[in-house]
Amino acid sequence: MKFPRAMKPERSDREITLDLTIKPLSPHFGTEILGANVSAGGDNVALAVRQAWLDAGGLAVVRDQDLATDRHIAFAQHFGPLFGNPDEKPLQDTVSIYMHPDHPEIYRVSNQVDGDGKPKGRKGAGTYWHSDVSFRERPAGASILSAKQIPPSGGDTIFCDQSRAYEALSETMKAILAPLHAAHDFEVAAHSQYTSRVLVTDDLEGGTNRALHPIVRTHAETGRKSLFVNPGFTSHIQGFHRDESRALLDFLYAHCMRPEFLYRHRWQEYDLVIWDNRCLMHYAIMDYPDDQPRYMERTTCIGDRPA
Numbered sequence: 329m330k331f332p333r334a335m336k337p338e339r340s341d342r343e344i345t346l347d348l349t350i351k352p353l354s355p356h357f358g359t360e361i362l363g364a365n366v367s368a369g370g371d372n373v374a375l376a377v378r379q380a381w382l383d384a385g386g387l388a389v390v391r392d393q394d395l396a397t398d399r400h401i402a403f404a405q406h407f408g409p410l411f412g413n414p415d416e417k418p419l420q421d422t423v424s425i426y427m428h429p430d431h432p433e434i435y436r437v438s439n440q441v442d443g444d445g446k447p448k449g450r451k452g453a454g455t456y457w458h459s460d461v462s463f464r465e466r467p468a469g470a471s472i473l474s475a476k477q478i479p480p481s482g483g484d485t486i487f488c489d490q491s492r493a494y495e496a497l498s499e500t501m502k503a504i505l506a507p508l509h510a511a512h513d514f515e516v517a518a519h520s521q522y523t524s525r526v527l528v529t530d531d532l533e534g535g536t537n538r539a540l541h542p543i544v545r546t547h548a549e550t551g552r553k554s555l556f557v558n559p560g561f562t563s564h565i566q567g568f569h570r571d572e573s574r575a576l577l578d579f580l581y582a583h584c585m586r587p588e589f590l591y592r593h594r595w596q597e598y599d600l601v602i603w604d605n606r607c608l609m610h611y612a613i614m615d616y617p618d619d620q621p622r623y624m625e626r627t628t629c630i631g632d633r634p635a
């Protein structure tokens with residue numbers, strides 16, 4: 329059965345006029361899209377995928393996309409300008425060795441090395457809860473990850489729906505959070521995840537990897553509110569004593585971990601997964617051995633300033 333786009337039924341298996349099959353991944357967020365050809369589909373497919381992604385709370389899994397790198401970049405541009413484009417400062421110097429040598433818009437995630445012993449991508453990328461690039465004044469909007477090689481099991485990625493997490497708070501807690509801002513700083517992750525302190529210090533000198541954002545942000549396209557703090561990059565809440573800030577952040581993180589706000593993605597080869605960093609955080613599980621290759625390519629869109 330086909331539905332015109334304007335008559336979207338409630339979350340259930342459905343097709344839209346482009347013959348895409350769109351199924352929920354979980355009762356509250358996430359969608360699986362079958363039958364799309366992102367590489368050859370042009371603007372119509374990209375716009376339909378984008379709309380399905382927004383409708384599903386910012387998580388879409390487009391199956392069976394064996395995408396050439398340049399086609400991935402062309403598709404991603406429908407979601408916003410990309411980090412790595414010639415006008416934009418790199419995400420951080422620390423990660424530049426993981427960027428694709430011919431395509432600076434592509435960040436590579438991998439547990440493999442090439443013939444010269446150079447990493448094919450960042451090993452253990454995102455093995456902590458985070459929202460991509462939240463330490464920038466304009467953090468990431470969409471991130472688009474193309475799975476080229478996956479281990480036979482393991483290497484799942486977990487997503488947390490921070491809109492639902494926000495909506496489940498009491499009205500009293502929402503009122504407490506409403507005026508608050510939190511500092512986001514790449515150094516938080518640098519301390520726990522990276523060893524090359526010299527490069528990190530260089531990055532921080534320009535101050536481009538630190539930013540202050542509202543704890544509750546409103547999604548510019550859907551109007552939905554969500555929590556916007558993450559353990560990976562949020563350093564503290566402005567105006568609070570250190571232990572007050574720690575206690576409130578720890579409460580919010582524990583709240584976000586309620587299983588009903590989470591979806592765990594078991595990757596299939598050639599999945600193209602699009603997540604919205606404005607309202608989701610994610611965690612990549614590195615539970616697979618090095619002799620089981622995992623290789624992924626990511627584009628990252630520059631989002632708006634959180635408000």
Ligand SMILES: O=C(O)CCC(=O)C(=O)O
Pocket residue numbers: 437453454455460471473483484485610611612613624626
């Ligand atoms: O490897 C993954 O599944 C996700 C890696 C990650 O956290 C990221 O690309 O931001």
